[in-house]
Amino acid sequence: MSKxxxxxxxxxxxxxxxxxxxFYNSTNNAAANGLTWTMDNIxxxxxxxxxxxxxxxxxxxxxxxxDFKVTVQNINTNGGYVFREVDDWSGKSGGVEIxxxxxxxxxxxxxxxxxxxxxxxxxxxxxxxxxxxxxYEDKCKTPLDDPTCAGYSDAVLELIPEQAELDIYNxxxxxxxxxxEAKAEYEEEEKKEQKKEDKEEDLEYALAINxxxxxxxxxxxxxxxxxxxxxxxxxxNYYNKTIDGxxxxxxxxxxxxxxxxxxxxxxxxxxxxYRHKELVDSQYNRGE
Amino acid sequence: MAFGVANAHQMxxxxxxxxxxxxxxxxxxxxxxxxKREDVKYYEIGVFDKxxxxxxxxxxxxxxxxxxxxxxxxxxxxxNKYSKDATYICSESMLTDxxxxxxxxxxxxxxxx
Amino acid sequence: MIKELAxxxxxxxxxxxxxxxxxxxxxxxxxQVTGSCIISTETQGTYGQPYAYKLxxxxxxxxxxxxxxxxxxLANAYKVKFTAPDSFSxxxxxxxxxxxxxxxxxxxVSDATNMADYxxxxxxxxxxxxxxxxxxxxxxWFKHSSVANNGGDRAFPSGTYTSYVTAxxxxx
Numbered sequence: 001m002s003k004x005x006x007x008x009x010x011x012x013x014x015x016x017x018x019x020x021x022x023f024y025n026s027t028n029n030a031a032a033n034g035l036t037w038t039m040d041n042i043x044x045x046x047x048x049x050x051x052x053x054x055x056x057x058x059x060x061x062x063x064x065x066x067d068f069k070v071t072v073q074n075i076n077t078n079g080g081y082v083f084r085e086v087d088d089w090s091g092k093s094g095g096v097e098i099x100x101x102x103x104x105x106x107x108x109x110x111x112x113x114x115x116x117x118x119x120x121x122x123x124x125x126x127x128x129x130x131x132x133x134x135x136y137e138d139k140c141k142t143p144l145d146d147p148t149c150a151g152y153s154d155a156v157l158e159l160i161p162e163q164a165e166l167d168i169y170n171x172x173x174x175x176x177x178x179x180x181e182a183k184a185e186y187e188e189e190e191k192k193e194q195k196k197e198d199k200e201e202d203l204e205y206a207l208a209i210n211x212x213x214x215x216x217x218x219x220x221x222x223x224x225x226x227x228x229x230x231x232x233x234x235x236x237n238y239y240n241k242t243i244d245g246x247x248x249x250x251x252x253x254x255x256x257x258x259x260x261x262x263x264x265x266x267x268x269x270x271x272x273x274y275r276h277k278e279l280v281d282s283q284y285n286r287g288e
Numbered sequence: 289m290a291f292g293v294a295n296a297h298q299m300x301x302x303x304x305x306x307x308x309x310x311x312x313x314x315x316x317x318x319x320x321x322x323x324k325r326e327d328v329k330y331y332e333i334g335v336f337d338k339x340x341x342x343x344x345x346x347x348x349x350x351x352x353x354x355x356x357x358x359x360x361x362x363x364x365x366x367x368n369k370y371s372k373d374a375t376y377i378c379s380e381s382m383l384t385d386x387x388x389x390x391x392x393x394x395x396x397x398x399x400x401x
Numbered sequence: 402m403i404k405e406l407a408x409x410x411x412x413x414x415x416x417x418x419x420x421x422x423x424x425x426x427x428x429x430x431x432x433q434v435t436g437s438c439i440i441s442t443e444t445q446g447t448y449g450q451p452y453a454y455k456l457x458x459x460x461x462x463x464x465x466x467x468x469x470x471x472x473x474x475l476a477n478a479y480k481v482k483f484t485a486p487d488s489f490s491x492x493x494x495x496x497x498x499x500x501x502x503x504x505x506x507x508x509x510v511s512d513a514t515n516m517a518d519y520x521x522x523x524x525x526x527x528x529x530x531x532x533x534x535x536x537x538x539x540x541x542w543f544k545h546s547s548v549a550n551n552g553g554d555r556a557f558p559s560g561t562y563t564s565y566v567t568a569x570x571x572x573x
Contacts, residue, residue, distance in 0.1 A: 057509070064521075070513075092517030097509035099542070300437035302478050302572045325442070376571065383490070383565065390467055392565040393440040398572035 022135045031056075031128040036116040039074070043109050046136035047143050047150060050106035053133040054083065055099070062094035062123030069120040072100075072130065075113030082112055094123060106135065296324035297331075299379050299395040306371050306399060315371045319397055320361050321379045323354040328393075330354070330382035333362050336396070338375040345370070351382065374399055438479050438535075438570035443542060444468035446566070448549070453556035456549040466544045468508060469568050473535045479570050485529045486547045486564035493560030497552030504546045505531040505566075511539040534573075543568075 027044075030037045043049060054074075062068045067090040074082040083102055117128055143151035144159075171177060299321050309316035321331055330353050335345040346365040354360045366374055378396035448456040449463025458464040473479045485503020489495075507523075510516035515537030524532040535541065545566045551557050 060513075087513035089513050089517060092513065093521055096507055096517055096520060097542075098511065098513050099509050099540075100511055295442035296439050297441075298437055298439040299570075302437060302475055378569075390446050390563065390565050391440075391442045391469060392567040394567065394569040395438050395440060396569065396571040 021137055023138050024133070024135045026131050026133040028131070029128075030115055030130040030132065031117060035118070035125075035128060036114060037130075038114055039109065039112040042115075042132065043112065043134065044136075045142070047145070049109045049134050049136040051109065051112060051132050051134045052104050052106050054102045054104075054130065055133070056085075056102075056117075056128075056130045057097055057099040058117065058125040058128040059097045060087075060089050060094045060123055060125050062089060062121075064091065064093045066122035067091070068094075068123035070125060071118045071120070072116075073118070074115040077111050077113045082107060089123065090121065097127070109134075295326060295391075296322075297328070297379075297381055297393040297395060298322040298324065299397060302397055303400040304377060304397050306366065306374075309365060311365070313368050315366045315368055317364050317366075317377070317399070318361055319364065319377050319379070320359055321354060321395075322359040323356060325381065325393070326356050328381040328383065331360070331379050332382055333364065334378050334380070335364065335366065335374050336376045336378060337373045340376065343370050343374045345374070371399075437474050438481075438572075439472040440481075440568050440570055441470045441472070442467070443470045446545065446547070448547075448562060450557070452554075454551040454554045456557065456562060458545070458547050466546055467566055469543045469545065469566065470540055471535065471543065471568070471570060472540045473570075474538055476538050477534075477536050477573065479535045479572055480532055481535055481541075481543075482526070482530060482532045482569040482571060483543060483545065484567040484569075485531075485545060486549075486566060487529050489549070489562050489564050491561065491563045493558045493562075495551070495558065497555055499552065500550045501529075501564075502548045503529055503566075505543050506546075507533070507541060508544040509542040511541070512537050515539075516541060535570075 025044075027042050030042045043051070056072050058070065060068060060070060068088075069090065070087045071084060072087075073084040076082045083104070085100060085102065087098055087100075115130065117125065117130070119125060137149075143149045143155035146152070299319060301319070304317040304319055306315040306317050308314075319333070321333075323331065330351055332351045333347055333349070335343040337343055344367070347362050349360075349362065352360055352362070362379075364377060376396040376398055378394055380394040381392055383392055444465065444467055446458050446467030447465040448458060449465075450456055451462040455462075456464075458466045460466065469483070471479075471481050483505040485501070485505065487501045487503070489499070505523075507516075507520040510519065516539065519533050519535075519541060522534065526532055533541070533543075547564060547566070549562075549564070
């Protein structure tokens with residue numbers, strides 16, 4: 001019930017509620033183990049934590065006629081009290097629980113000193129319940145979460161073990177640097193060599209090109225020479241050459257002007273013609 | 289001191305004032321009902337005398353649906369012959385769901401004389 | 402005569418002009434304080450069944466007492482009246498007469514000095530109705546008890562039983 005009411009407290013007492021950078025939560029019962037408590041044991045160690053509300057409840061046990069006062073308070077580390085609520089039960093009946101909610105304007109955890117419930121007069125209290133609601137920045141849950149968080153440098157220094165020797169590093173004396181320098185020198189030498197070789201190659205190349213050019217020039221001159229020579233050659237004599245030949249007369253002359261058909265071969269011819277026709281037709285009747 | 293719990297029925301003002309309306313012989317007043325009960329969807333308005341006997345009145349809605357987290361303003365018109373007896377204006381939750389929280393709430397404001 | 406009158410007139414004018422007359426304007430600052438009463442359900446009640454013929458909201462009987470919270474923003478402006486259930490609002494068919502008893506008590510207050518005596522000062526209107534004068538601004542929690550006994554100690558038929566507490570906040 002108290003946890004539920006404390007959560008409700010968070011919803012009610014917050015002003016300028018923002019979802020973007022803050023987490024909101026509430027503590028457990030601060031008075032669970034006694035009527036005094038240290039806030040360091042109650043509030044989590046989140047960076048930038050601020051308390052915005054307190055909920056408390058208890059049941060006084062007293063006789064109506066008795067004087068009885070109950071004070072719920074938190075000391076302010078800067079002096080005085082963060083809050084101090086006095087419930088005066090003098091002349092009142094006991095046995096009725098009291099529930100109170102107090103709101104604050106996001107007070108940082110540094111000012112929250114010890115809390116307590118004090119009684120004065122005749123009576124006791126039961127079921128004391130004190131819950132604090134708070135918020136903290138999500139990115140600075142601990143100082144190490146982000147370099148921009150407060151206390152980041154100190155937190156980093158704390159991580160360094162005390163017995164560690166602090167060698168001040170001189171980059172100029174780094175042996176790796178010497179190696180690097182030697183390497184750089186070597187590379188520079190290499191580059192110079194390379195440049196030199198490149199120059200020589202260039203020269204050779206240039207020279208090679210010139211020779212090729214010369215050769216090319218000679219070849220061109222030769223071609224021209226050949227063309228000139230060709231022009232002077234008389235080709236026409238070769239085209240116009242005639243060969244002495246003659247005409248070969250036919251020596252075998254047939255006396256008859258016509259040749260009669262051979263009657264005996266008619267049957268053979270017809271047979272062969274028919275057979276020939278059959279063969280020709282057979283290629284078209286293949287599928288039948 | 290508000291705790292903002294899940295189920296609440298609220299009505300204001302505590303002492304509504306009857307004023308002359310634009311109609312002759314008719315008085316008017318306003319009450320505001322806020323519904324923060326998820327289990328209640330309707331509220332009924334009534335006007336009563338000092339013994340909680342009903343008094344005739346006119347309103348645009350006598351039974352009105354008010355959604356969760358919404359409020360409604362009721363304009364209540366009373367004939368002047370009844371207005372001197374009218375003592376309370378009440379809003380009462382109308383429970384329709386048998387699974388509701390088991391609380392029937394009624395808030396009565398007292399007409400300022 | 403005329404000279405004297407004139408002199409008086411001049412003196413009168415000088416006197417009037419000599420005294421500084423301040424023209425003051427009263428600017429009223431008004432406020433209309435409107436109170437309100439808020440009735441909330443803190444805890445829903447449930448019936449336990451310690452015996453077949455008995456339904457009870459007591460924790461020892463397996464039930465849960467409903468708790469109502471009343472907030473008032475104007476002191477001495479409201480009283481609250483609670484009516485415990487005297488019948489079921491919904492139940493299976495019942496053949497016997499059911500006997501109800503109920504009560505309301507203050508469970509918690511938000512102001513020790515001004516609210517501690519609410520319970521001792523309450524008015525029991527009848528067996529079912531309790532009335533409290535809300536003399537202080539703030540919140541008061543009320544717990545309600547309800548017991549239903551079936552007639553003849555016969556078992557309740559199976560089914561769902563529902564009853565309501567009525568809370569009325571009445572302006573004084």
